[in-house]
Amino acid sequence: MKTFQKPLTAEEEACYIQNLQKGSSEKAREAREILIERNLRLVAHIAKKYQNVDEDMEDLISIGTIGLIKAVASFDASKGKLSTYASRCIDNELLMLIRSKRKTSKEVSLYEPIGTDKEGNEINLLDIIETEQVDVIDRMELCSDLKKLARLLEKLEGREKEIIFLRYGLETGREVTQREIGERLGISRSYVSRIEKRALGKLKRGFEKES
Known part of the structure; x- marks a missing residue:
């Protein structure tokens, strides 16, 4: 277990977003990597919400990271905070994973039971969607590191x-x-x-x- 890097300050984030969208190709590439890497705590936290839905945590982390990558690529700074937008993208990827696993001839209901929480209470997709997002988490396995995913994609x-x-x-x-x-x-x-x-x-x- 290794500790994630601290999230960017608002000023740092704004600077990297500026470089991503208007900087040179080299600066944009560097900014993209930093924005993703410094938001991996968010991926880890959201993935933990799904740990009781009969999915491997490594799968959840890798799919959640894809959501983060997409969020950084399509983020519009004029429409709010990156963490808020990224949370929705990460959740969407994980929900699509769950739906694809459970897909039948009918659409999955938001009220369909998908697991239980630590207290044994039944949870459904709507519970997960409505859960308040938290921007940080103390620890998660190194396998969620963005650079590892980038190497594997290559x-x-x-x-x-x-x-x-x-x-x-x-x-x-x-x-x-x-x-x-x-x-x-x-x-x-x-x-x-x-x-x-x-x-x-x-x-x-x-x-x-x-x-």
């Missing part, structure tokens, strides 16, 4: 990497459906799904290997 094969970046909007902030990706690449939706699953498996194994 190790994916060409088509795997392309599909993951499109699917989760890692560059544009806009998610692309499997069907849209299939049409763009000239392959079937089911083949896109298999490649995506294989790529996520590689990311998970990479986290486990480096932990």
Whole structure:
């Protein structure tokens, strides 16, 4: 266990956001990495809310980090705080993960039981959505480190990497459906799904290997 770096001050955050949006490519890349790394406490905290929903914590951390990456990429400083916006993006990614695991012929209800809290009380998706967000957490495993995820993404094969970046909007902030990706690449939706699953498996194994 290692302690996360402290969150940025409001002034520091504003400076890095300015560099991200208007600085040179080098400054923008550096600002992006710092904004993500210094907000990893937020990812860890939100992921902990889902630890009783029968999902592996490493999966929750990696998917939550994707939400953070998307938040930084698409954030508009004129519309509020980064932490508030990022919280919604992280929650959205984790909720999509849960829905995809539980998906049947019907949509998942916000009132559908998805687990229990530490006191044994039943919780549902609505409980999680309405939970007040906290910006900090003291400790979480090193596997959530952004630089590790970035290294693992770079190790994916060409088509795997392309599909993951499109699917989760890692560059544009806009998610692309499997069907849209299939049409763009000239392959079937089911083949896109298999490649995506294989790529996520590689990311998970990479986290486990480096932990």
